[in-house]
Amino acid sequence: MSNTPVTVLGLGDMGRALARALLKAGHRTTVWNRTAAKAEALVAEGALRAETVAEAVAASPLVVVCLLDYDSVRQTLDPVAGALSGTAVANLTSGTPRQAREMAAWAAERGADYLDGGIMAVPPMIATPAAFVLYSGSRSVFETHRAALDALAQSHYLGEDAALAPLQDIALLSGMYGMFSGILHAFALTGSEGIKAADFAPMLQRWLNSMSGAVAGFAAQIDSGDHAQGVVSNLAMQAAAYHHLLEAAEEQGVSPELLAPLGPLMARRVADGHGHEDLSGLVHLLRTRA
Ligand SMILES: NC(=O)c1ccc[n+]([C@@H]2O[C@H](COP(=O)([O-])OP(=O)(O)OC[C@H]3O[C@@H](n4cnc5c(N)ncnc54)[C@H](OP(=O)(O)O)[C@@H]3O)[C@@H](O)[C@H]2O)c1
Structure with missing residues (x-):
């Protein structure tokens, strides 16, 4: 063949x-x-x-x-x-x-x-x-x-089902573009103080490699529906810390437009009583169809 x-x-x-x-x-x-x-x-x-x-x-x-x-x-x-x-x-x-x-x-x-x-x-x-x-x-x-x-x-x-490949292709690309958005914002922020992108790049790469380890933990929480299992950094703390990201962007003259949408979602989830849980619970706010 x-x-x-x-x-x-x-x-x-x-x-x-x-x-x-x-x-x-x-x-x-x-x-x-x-x-x-x-x-x-x-x-x-x-x-x-x-x-x-x-x-x-x-x-x-x-x-x-x-x-x-x-x-x-x-x-x-x-x-x-x-x-x-x-x-x-x-x-x-x-x-x-x-x-x-x-x-x-x-x-x-x-x-x-x-x-x-x-x-x-x-x-x-x-x-x-x-x-x-x-x-x-x-x-x-x-x-x-x-x-x-x-x-x-x-x-x-x-x-x-022919739809399965494009669905997962687009899901992978969505993850990629989310990551690229963060990367571009990070370079804009460091560039605002004259730090060369090439000098900052190795640290950014190291951090993203280490944070990609969160995928499996989120998957377990999403599949079990228990977003309080194995929480290392609770959502209430993350929502508060996220304000610093947006404030720092403002102070440095960097547009927060790539990062801004996550803030209100975190705040809504905390207001709904899920502050002790993990970030993974945000999927419930994203699914507008049952
Ligand atoms: N490149 C990548 O990195 C990449 C990665 C993953 C997936 N893909 C996917 O692979 C597919 C092709 O991408 P590519 O990078 O090869 O794009 P591309 O270089 O822009 O080539 C587009 C191809 O489509 C043809 N085409 C466009 N309109 C047409 C029409 N109305 N009738 C007949 N032929 C037509 C073009 O023919 P002409 O030469 O006559 O214009 C050319 O052969 C896309 O769906 C893309 O999303 C690309």
Whole structure:
């Protein structure tokens, strides 16, 4: 199975990295891109150029799609919808859980076997041990084409509901952007006293590495519903201390806009009588739907 022919639709930064990984792993790789010139380097490396989407889809039992968004996926696949029956489609384009479910239904109506995917990597990480891809949707596509998928990154199958991969992809990115927000604020704050970012960076990295250890403890509290278990720093204390963060930003002439939203949430939770608990209880305030 390691030599299953694969088609890649979309040769942006990510699609090119995926196609290159498949070529390196010895798959006959057919490529198509709206702007045809982007295929040239890959063709020089051994890829086969498809002149049309129809030709590309017909070339391989597995079609990997990596386009800008789901609108571009529909624009690309709609004209060849009649030719998708029996084809395994692995759509690694980023989108929302709802979009993935709708795409899976669209594919099923056309007889295609649909696997959704969320790439947890940037292009240079593809085919390195650091990269992983979340998959959900057709188990049979995942199992049949596992060798080709594993050539891209470490593969994680999450279940038959196509929404599961984009949901968890977006959850991971949400965690990342929360962290990036804090990092940017921290650099703005230290920069307000002329401290070079490079001088402060090692300490920030050390602190974030150590604080990432909180994830497992929060998870245990959230799953048990007991936010008072294993509390090291209670919420009432944290809510009071958080004021210092906002005050210091103000004093240093740094906008608090990235940090500000957490303050009122903490205060509300304390006012509701949960000051002795941990920060993890804030998830109850974030879930606006049961
Ligand atoms: N790059 C990353 O770090 C990264 C990481 C994880 C996930 N992703 C996801 O991977 C997907 C591709 O990202 P990328 O970095 O390759 O983006 P990109 O470099 O901007 O490439 C976008 C691709 O989509 C094509 N495209 C856009 N609109 C189209 C349309 N209407 N019809 C047909 N093709 C269309 C482009 O074709 P043209 O060349 O003709 O414009 C190009 O092949 C995105 O969903 C992205 O969120 C990217």
